[in-house]
Amino acid sequence: MKPIRVAIVGCGRISDLHEIGYHGRQDAIIAAVCDTNKSRAQHQARSWGVEKVYTDYQQVLDDQEIDVVELLTPHHLHCSMTVQAAQAGKHISVQKPMALSAAEADEMIFSANKAGVLLRVYETMVYYSPVVKAREMIDAGEIGSVRAVRMHINTGSGTSWEVPLSAWAWRFNEKLCGGGPLVFDHGHHLFSAGYYLGGPVERVYAWIEHTPVREAAGLVNIDAPAMIMFQYKAPHCFGQLDIEYTPKMHIDSLYYCDDDRIEVIGEKGIIFINRYTAKTVDLPPLMVFKDGKTTSIPVDGEEWHDSFTATTIDFIEKLKTGGQPRLDGPTGKAVLQFSLAALQSAATGREVRPDDVK
Numbered sequence: 001m002k003p004i005r006v007a008i009v010g011c012g013r014i015s016d017l018h019e020i021g022y023h024g025r026q027d028a029i030i031a032a033v034c035d036t037n038k039s040r041a042q043h044q045a046r047s048w049g050v051e052k053v054y055t056d057y058q059q060v061l062d063d064q065e066i067d068v069v070e071l072l073t074p075h076h077l078h079c080s081m082t083v084q085a086a087q088a089g090k091h092i093s094v095q096k097p098m099a100l101s102a103a104e105a106d107e108m109i110f111s112a113n114k115a116g117v118l119l120r121v122y123e124t125m126v127y128y129s130p131v132v133k134a135r136e137m138i139d140a141g142e143i144g145s146v147r148a149v150r151m152h153i154n155t156g157s158g159t160s161w162e163v164p165l166s167a168w169a170w171r172f173n174e175k176l177c178g179g180g181p182l183v184f185d186h187g188h189h190l191f192s193a194g195y196y197l198g199g200p201v202e203r204v205y206a207w208i209e210h211t212p213v214r215e216a217a218g219l220v221n222i223d224a225p226a227m228i229m230f231q232y233k234a235p236h237c238f239g240q241l242d243i244e245y246t247p248k249m250h251i252d253s254l255y256y257c258d259d260d261r262i263e264v265i266g267e268k269g270i271i272f273i274n275r276y277t278a279k280t281v282d283l284p285p286l287m288v289f290k291d292g293k294t295t296s297i298p299v300d301g302e303e304w305h306d307s308f309t310a311t312t313i314d315f316i317e318k319l320k321t322g323g324q325p326r327l328d329g330p331t332g333k334a335v336l337q338f339s340l341a342a343l344q345s346a347a348t349g350r351e352v353r354p355d356d357v358k
Helices: 015-022 038-048 057-062 075-087 102-115 129-139 165-172 181-198 304-321 329-348
Strands: 004-009 028-034 052-054 068-071 091-095 119-122 146-155 201-208 211-215 218-222 226-232 238-244 258-266 269-273 286-290 293-296
Touching (some): 004 015, 004 304, 015 028, 015 038, 015 304, 028 057, 038 052, 052 057, 075 091, 075 102, 102 119, 119 304, 129 181, 129 258, 129 269, 129 304, 165 181, 181 201, 181 226, 201 329
Parallel strands (some): 004 028, 004 068, 028 052, 068 091, 091 119, 146 238
Antiparallel strands (some): 211 218, 226 238, 258 269, 269 286
């Protein structure tokens, strides 16, 4: 059978982690790379053993051998590039967040449905093995009905994973990013996990402060500290997400120094997810408190890159079987509305319902 042929569009730092899920596969291969920076595209092509190098997205869309585009581009380009890909008959994997507005998400979903192609949002936390196992435990009733989901992010320093300025400077421009680098960008991992673990959200109330920081790009505003509270549509179930900017804190990480942790409190017990991109607390990645004792739950794949591999593998399988990924278009839109509700609440000082976000 002919392999699925994928084009990686956007060869920035994160593309290295997207590539690893294709290692050794015969059923899906990276057939082309595309980046407006030719030298960057050529470098990744050499590293990955890819022959086709494009600098114009239209060249990718015109290539009849390409079945799938993975869009690793700035957020403001996601909608237009997704619509173009759908019109060209390509399946689409678009980096989180899928768009800048719910209206853009609707346009992307409509275009994919009309063309009969698969659209999924590439977000890794819902494929991270401790989170996946936690969801399985919830579904099995191991902690009873969920009463709260508590999530946490704080930044740090100490990584040797170099990210060039060009890869992140645009994230401080809200017209390009859609929101700040911590709440809207990295925070999307937690919004996705919160939705995955607790279900649809009824209402959100948030406070987001901004901390001025001098970076190589100049004086920028970091969207932290922040506190986001929400109520699930499920009865008697609430959640919170706190975000802190703590660059003086040394954090052990192979990648970004972000301390991400989650607690899921049920009627009968508590699930603890103790790490994601970085390692802080000296505890197992996944634990459960139940029947008066705390137990470590064994999981495979506790590093951040493992979640990228799992995300890619699932997309390949769904392309082959016709199934739906965890973050299909409608689910991706719901998570987007959840995150945008937090931004709107902080801006207006009022409660916002995600379903009302346009």
